[in-house]
Amino acid sequence: MSYCVNCGVELDDSAKKCALCSTPVINPNKTDLQNVTPPFSEEEHIPKEVKTRITALAISMVLLVPNIVCFLINAVTFSGSFWSLYVNATSLLLWVIFIFPFITKKLHPYVMWGFDTVSVALYVLFFFKVGDETANWYFKAALPIIIAASLLIVIYMLWVRKKKRHWLLKTIHICCDIGIAGLVTGLILSVEIGLAYASFIGLTVFICFLSIVLFLIYCYSSKTLRKWFSKRFFA
Numbered sequence: 677m678s679y680c681v682n683c684g685v686e687l688d689d690s691a692k693k694c695a696l697c698s699t700p701v702i703n704p705n706k707t708d709l710q711n712v713t714p715p716f717s718e719e720e721h722i723p724k725e726v727k728t729r730i731t732a733l734a735i736s737m738v739l740l741v742p743n744i745v746c747f748l749i750n751a752v753t754f755s756g757s758f759w760s761l762y763v764n765a766t767s768l769l770l771w772v773i774f775i776f777p778f779i780t781k782k783l784h785p786y787v788m789w790g791f792d793t794v795s796v797a798l799y800v801l802f803f804f805k806v807g808d809e810t811a812n813w814y815f816k817a818a819l820p821i822i823i824a825a826s827l828l829i830v831i832y833m834l835w836v837r838k839k840k841r842h843w844l845l846k847t848i849h850i851c852c853d854i855g856i857a858g859l860v861t862g863l864i865l866s867v868e869i870g871l872a873y874a875s876f877i878g879l880t881v882f883i884c885f886l887s888i889v890l891f892l893i894y895c896y897s898s899k900t901l902r903k904w905f906s907k908r909f910f911a
Contacts, residue, residue, distance in 0.1 A: 732778035736771060743767050758806055769799045785833060793826040816868040824860045828853040844896045844905065848889055855885030 678687045682699040693700050743764050750760030772795045777788055797819060804814040832849055835841070841849075862878015865871045895901040 728778050732775050736775055736779075739767055739771060739775075761806060762803070765799055765802050769795055785837075786830070789826070789830055789833065793822065796826075797822050813869055817864050820864050820868075821861050824864075825857050828857055842896070842902075844892055844902065848892045848896070851885045851889045851892065855882040855889070858882050858885070 678689070678701070679685065680687055680694040680697065680699055680701070683694060683697045685694060685696045687694065687701055691701050743760075746760040746763045750757070773792055777783060800818045800822065801814060804818070832853060835849060836846065858881030859878045862875045862881070865874035865878075895905060
């Protein structure tokens with residue numbers, strides 16, 4: 677049993693310095709500490725990737741419990757409706773998009789993009805089948821909107837991965853994508869489904885994000901504003 681000469685705290689036999697005040701430990705009675713087993717905190721080390729996967733698995737289990745509970749309540753109490761299926765499908769989609777990438781080992785971004793696109797398409801198709809099988813909105817509107825949004829995402833990925841981009845340029849590109857997606861969605865809903873106000877809403881979204889894009893382009897072209905934004909948000 678030994679104690680720190682500076683603060684008096686009790687020391688482990690393998691300690692080389694005090695855990696409280698970092699004073700070096702010098703014990704003349706023990707010159708060979710090679711065979712001493714170090715404490716658990718110094719010996720055990722879990723890689724960051726393993727910790728991430730363990731956390732993702734833990735979140736998956738936490739997410740699974742309420743889904744099972746909802747399914748059982750639906751089956752026992754409201755056997756005539758399928759409300760729990762909507763909860764289960766939504767939870768599954770969120771798991772695929774946000775949790776699944778942390779469990780897999782270095783999944784290629786384009787593979788993940790394709791996987792997410794198919795998952796969203798199947799998720800919307802599920803609502804189409806469970807809800808109203810006579811409706812034709814899925815193939816006329818929902819699927820084209822999903823494909824258009826997916827193409828905008830992959831174009832952004834190709835643009836970003838080509839070379840390093842300034843964060844303002846990335847923000848401009850994302851705002852452009854959102855504006856175009858809003859405009860395309862409004863046009864599809866207006867033409868295929870017959871929602872007259874949809875095109876107006878889509879055009880409004882496009883104009884709003886176009887204004888933001890023009891402002892950000894001006895900020896990027898000005899060195900003073902570009903430096904101010906960088907210091908403001910990344911200092």
